Amino acid sequence: MKYLFSREINGDMAEVENSFRDNLLPWWNDIDVYYNYMQDDLTWKVLPAVVLSVYKHFDLNRSLAVAMACIFKTVYFSNSIHALIKDDAEGQLHDNKLQFAILVGDYIFGTVLKSLVRSGTTSLVGIMSDLICELNEGLVLQNKMHGNKTQVLEKTRAPLYGTSFLTAARLAGLNAEKQETYRQMGHNLGMSFELLADKQSLKEARPYLHNTEILMGHCSNYASKSGTVLEKVIGDLHLAIYGNEQVAVM
Secondary structure, X not given: OEEHHHHHHHHHHHHHHHHHHHHOHHHHHHHHHHHHHHHHOHHHHHHHHHHHHHHHHOOOOHHHHHHXXXXXXXXXXXXXXXXXXXXXXXXXXXXXXXXXXXXXXXXXXXXXXXXXHHOOOHHHHHHHHHHHHHHHHHHHHHXXXXXXXXXXXXXXXXXXXXXXXXXXXXXXXXXXHHHHHHHHHHHHHHHHXXXXXXXXXXXXXXHHHHHHHHHHHHHHHHOOOOOOHHHHHHHHHHHHHOOOOOOEEO
16 A cells, blocks of 8 residues: 655655665675565555654654664564564474574664664663563564454554654654653554554544544644645545545555
């Protein structure tokens, strides 16, 4: 599914992809199989665009926006590699492939710290550490506690969006209360996207979108200007969820 808002950030998305590849170049031949596996994944496609949109919303530096979109893409990639590891009942073999998946996933998480240093955002280390912990808790919920679909998305996907909004708000200099409002907005926006991917969950997506729109209304005064890409993201999502076929096309 492709959204119209993405047209405005195509150049930035290409730069995110190039940075992602450059950061992992020493291991590329070994991780290519995991990279190819991600190409049909909704979060893989949407998350970097959403990160770019919220950083543009605050008119933060373009290079910073690209760096942070790459960082969130990297976090999701690493977590997805770990998620591919099965348990014994599912036939997971305890071989070199298992060991490599664990090690390379951990290695890629480590590159996130290097990227934070490189982008001058070491103040976000605590936030990103909390994100990684929450994502791992989500995998436990999914694989060991057998949480339902919505519960799992709340812990494995939505935190990526919520944390991206939180980091942008913090770097924009907003106070703690406003940062939390943006975190909630990102969380609800992420859940809207993730549930939209499953057409059977459209009704479940609507309350999350409604919350997103309410929070956006509360935050309209904090944007650098009106008509931001983020506002267009929310508008496109609204029309997609409520059935406007001109916005979401295959």
